[in-house]
Amino acid sequence: xxxxxxxxxxxxxxxxxxxxxxxxxxxxxxxxxxxxxxxxxxxxxxxxxxxxxxxxxxxxxxxxxxxxxxxxxxxxxxxxxxxxxxxxxxxxxxxxxxxxxxxxxxxxxxxxxxxxxxxxxxxxxxxxxxxxxxxxxxxxxxxxxxxxxxxxxxxxxxxxxxxxxxxxxxxxxxxxxxxxxxxxxxxxxxxxxxxxxxxxxxxxxxxxxx
Numbered sequence: 001x002x003x004x005x006x007x008x009x010x011x012x013x014x015x016x017x018x019x020x021x022x023x024x025x026x027x028x029x030x031x032x033x034x035x036x037x038x039x040x041x042x043x044x045x046x047x048x049x050x051x052x053x054x055x056x057x058x059x060x061x062x063x064x065x066x067x068x069x070x071x072x073x074x075x076x077x078x079x080x081x082x083x084x085x086x087x088x089x090x091x092x093x094x095x096x097x098x099x100x101x102x103x104x105x106x107x108x109x110x111x112x113x114x115x116x117x118x119x120x121x122x123x124x125x126x127x128x129x130x131x132x133x134x135x136x137x138x139x140x141x142x143x144x145x146x147x148x149x150x151x152x153x154x155x156x157x158x159x160x161x162x163x164x165x166x167x168x169x170x171x172x173x174x175x176x177x178x179x180x181x182x183x184x185x186x187x188x189x190x191x192x193x194x195x196x197x198x199x200x201x202x203x204x205x206x207x208x209x210x
Contacts, residue, residue, distance in 0.1 A: 004028045004053055007196075011058040014195030017065075019089065026088045026115055027057055033111045034079050041103045043079040054196045060085040062192045063143070063170060063203050069093060070140025073160050075127055076100075076147035080108050082170075087120045094119045096136065100126035129159045136160065143168040154181035154206060163210040173200035183209045 005024050008031075012019050019027075031052055034043055060082030069092040074083035077097040087095045097108050097120065108122035125134055142157040142165070150169045157167040158181075167184055169177050179186045184206040191202050 004031050007050055007053045008057060011053060011195045012061055015058065015062050015192070017061055017089065023088050026117065027085055029115060030080065030084050030088075030111060031057060033107075033114060037107045037110075038079075041107065043104060043107060050196070054194050056081045057085055058194055058196075059145070059170070059201060061089060062194070062201065063168065064089050066168070066190065066203060066205065067093060067143070068140050068166055071137060072096065073098065073136070073139040073142040073157075075142060075144040075153070075157070077108070077122075078104055078145075080111060080122075081145060082143060083120065084108075084111070084115075084117070087117060091119065093141075096120075096139070097122040098125050098127060098136075100124070127156060127160075129156055131160050138162045139165060141166040141168065143170065145170045150175070150177040150204070151181050154178070154184050158182050158184055158208065161208045163208060165208045167206040167208070169204040169206075171202045171204065173202055175202065177202075177204045181206070185209065 005028050008024050008027050037043055063082055064086045071094045074097050077083050077099050080097055083095040083097045099105055102124045105122050105124040139160050142160055144153050147153055154167055187207045188205040191200055193200055
């Protein structure tokens with residue numbers, strides 16, 4: 001394991017996760033590829049490795065245990081967060097990474113090829129709430145990080161979910177989220193702290209009524 005391994009291992013342990021060495025290596029490789037590509041194309045404004053680990057990787061790992069098994073839509077995935085770390089630690093989840101920026105999807109496809117990670121794919125697509133015409137399947141869950149305002153994201157997510165499917169909003173501690181939006185109603189709100197900075201994050205879970 002390399003230069004980011006210790007931060008990943010310690011940070012994950014702070015979230016109650018015990019990662020296998022192979023999982024840490026894959027996550028570390030994702031971070032290394034991100035930093036390498038970010039020198040050429042804008043994947044993230046966060047360029048300090050320790051901050052990438054905390055604000056992207058650990059933020060993603062914190063929500064992994066809350067997601068149901070099945071098929072996950074990661075909307076506006078950017079550099080692959082939370083989808084890639086989620087897939088690494090949750091092999092029971094099939095992940096679809098979707099982003100409207102072709103350059104970011106080019107990075108994702110290259111990273112997935114190098115990681116040799118099964119059960120995950122990347123698509124260049126601007127989501128418009130039309131899964132059939134967009135060639136997307138029904139999803140057990142959908143998640144977005146800083147993709148849109150909570151109400152806007154929930155309205156967009158609804159048509160992509162199976163009955164009983166879950167939509168997740170990942171927010172700052174003071175961000176507000178509705179109790180209901182369309183057929184989606186709030187079922188749980190969980191707060192967690194990032195291990196290094198102590199920053200509080202909030203994960204709000206919604207279920208789709210039949």
